Amino acid sequence: MTEANTRAASHCHDDHDPDSMTLHQARQRMLESVNPVTGHERLGLRAALHRVLAEPVLAPIAVPGHDNAAMDGYALRGADLPGQGSVRLELMGTAWAGKPYTGSVGPGECVRIMTGAMVPEDCDTVIMQEKVTRESDQIIIPAGPRAGENIRRAGEDVQQGQTVLDTGAAITPARLGLLASLGLVEVTVRRRPRVAFFSTGDELTPLGQPLPPGGIYDSNRHTLFGMLTALGMDVLDMGVIPDARESLTAAFEDASTCADVVISTGGVSVGEADYIRDILGQVGQVDFWKVAIKPGRPLAFGRVGEAVFVGLPGNPVSAVVTFYQLVQPMLQRMMGIAEPGLPPLFPAICQSTLKKRPGRTEFQRGVLERDEAGQMQVRATPSQSSGVLSSMSEANCFIVLEMEQNQVAPGETVQVQPFWGVLP
Ligand code: AMP
Numbered sequence: 387m388t389e390a391n392t393r394a395a396s397h398c399h400d401d402h403d404p405d406s407m408t409l410h411q412a413r414q415r416m417l418e419s420v421n422p423v424t425g426h427e428r429l430g431l432r433a434a435l436h437r438v439l440a441e442p443v444l445a446p447i448a449v450p451g452h453d454n455a456a457m458d459g460y461a462l463r464g465a466d467l468p469g470q471g472s473v474r475l476e477l478m479g480t481a482w483a484g485k486p487y488t489g490s491v492g493p494g495e496c497v498r499i500m501t502g503a504m505v506p507e508d509c510d511t512v513i514m515q516e517k518v519t520r521e522s523d524q525i526i527i528p529a530g531p532r533a534g535e536n537i538r539r540a541g542e543d544v545q546q547g548q549t550v551l552d553t554g555a556a557i558t559p560a561r562l563g564l565l566a567s568l569g570l571v572e573v574t575v576r577r578r579p580r581v582a583f584f585s586t587g588d589e590l591t592p593l594g595q596p597l598p599p600g601g602i603y604d605s606n607r608h609t610l611f612g613m614l615t616a617l618g619m620d621v622l623d624m625g626v627i628p629d630a631r632e633s634l635t636a637a638f639e640d641a642s643t644c645a646d647v648v649i650s651t652g653g654v655s656v657g658e659a660d661y662i663r664d665i666l667g668q669v670g671q672v673d674f675w676k677v678a679i680k681p682g683r684p685l686a687f688g689r690v691g692e693a694v695f696v697g698l699p700g701n702p703v704s705a706v707v708t709f710y711q712l713v714q715p716m717l718q719r720m721m722g723i724a725e726p727g728l729p730p731l732f733p734a735i736c737q738s739t740l741k742k743r744p745g746r747t748e749f750q751r752g753v754l755e756r757d758e759a760g761q762m763q764v765r766a767t768p769s770q771s772s773g774v775l776s777s778m779s780e781a782n783c784f785i786v787l788e789m790e791q792n793q794v795a796p797g798e799t800v801q802v803q804p805f806w807g808v809l810p
């Protein structure tokens with residue numbers, strides 16, 4: 387009996403394959419097989435976008451550096467505010483953002499102040515301009531406003547000397563701004579992991595060439611380029627490698643000498659042109675090669691020399707799903723991200739019938755929306771075939787169906803995982 391027949395005979399009720407790792411086991415195994423890359427560099431702030439800090443950042447200054455007005459209005463002494471009725475104060479001058487008022491402010495006096503301007507030394511309160519009546523050089527304040535209002539305190543955002551970001555923090559756009567608010571011009575970040583990748587398949591035609599009979603354009607290399615770049619990897623595109631042992635062996639060896647990670651797509655299943663697992667066993671070590679997920683069961687993981695090797699499946703949706711669910715956390719760890727992770731799951735009402743058999747974790751493509759009552763609703767994209775890449779581009783989430791789950795009827799609650807970061 388062939389391998390496929392044996393499987394069909396002994397497991398006709400579900401998709402369970404005793405040789406497969408569960409999704410969780412595979413993810414753990416991949417995470418545990420790698421370490422953060424060594425090597426730091428000091429980069430100008432903007433060049434550090436999407437990099438990961440190699441050392442903590444301490445605040446050289448407080449932010450804000452001085453008490454300042456949160457509103458346009460009038461700065462005064464809280465003690466002058468009326469308990470009832472109203473009070474009339476004399477206007478002494480103006481405090482602008484970046485141009486402080488340097489005079490004194492006595493009892494019964496006030497200063498016109500703009501948002502962001504330093505609060506004059508004698509004042510402890512800012513009253514919104516909408517709450518007062520102005521009469522030439524005097525203002526009339528009714529009872530109501532309280533002492534201490536509308537002031538942003540020095541150090542309210544960041545205190546001097548405080549650890550603002552720890553080692554392992556990824557530099558997001560908001561953090562870029564936070565670092566700039568501290569006046570920092572450079573930061574120390576980890577080197578980017580270097581990832582070499584190639585597609586395999588005699589049918590694959592590079593862009594710019596006419597399609598021969600039976601040929602298809604190579605889409606995986608572009609999806610992979612996009613996901614790797616969005617993650618901030620240093621990418622090395624090795625092109626299309628034909629289904630031939632010698633060329634594949636050479637590609638494995640070349641890639642592993644110059645990269646931390648080698649990723650291929652295609653050639654990992656049990657067809658007669660599927661050489662990846664064999665070659666991995668010859669030039670390196672196979673750790674595992676089957677994961678109980680759909681799409682994406684065949685996935686080869688191991689090492690070649692110093693490099694980690696991942697052989698992703700060839701079907702375009704399978705390649706994206708396995709990258710997102712398994713490779714992404716591993717790469718985050720190599721980048722030095724303190725807590726690698728994926729978006730959290732949350733419940734939604736399913737509007738579609740979902741076919742599913744126990745034995746594999748499934749990632750169906752879904753479109754998530756909030757209905758008028760505020761309830762999250764998800765529908766499956768029309769095709770769930772692992773070859774239909776348009777389903778991936780149309781979706782905005784995965785519908786995650788756990789191992790033992792059976793088919794889902796409309797109206798049932800399912801778990802969804804929104805796309806973020808590298809998807810869609
Ligand atoms: P394989 O795993 O090599 O048997 O490929 C499975 C399916 O995915 C086949 O239909 C291939 O033609 C297709 N495929 C493999 N690699 C790519 C690629 N780079 N771009 C688009 N389709 C691919």
Ligand code: MG
Pocket residue numbers: 586587588629652653659700
């Ligand atoms: Mg192939």
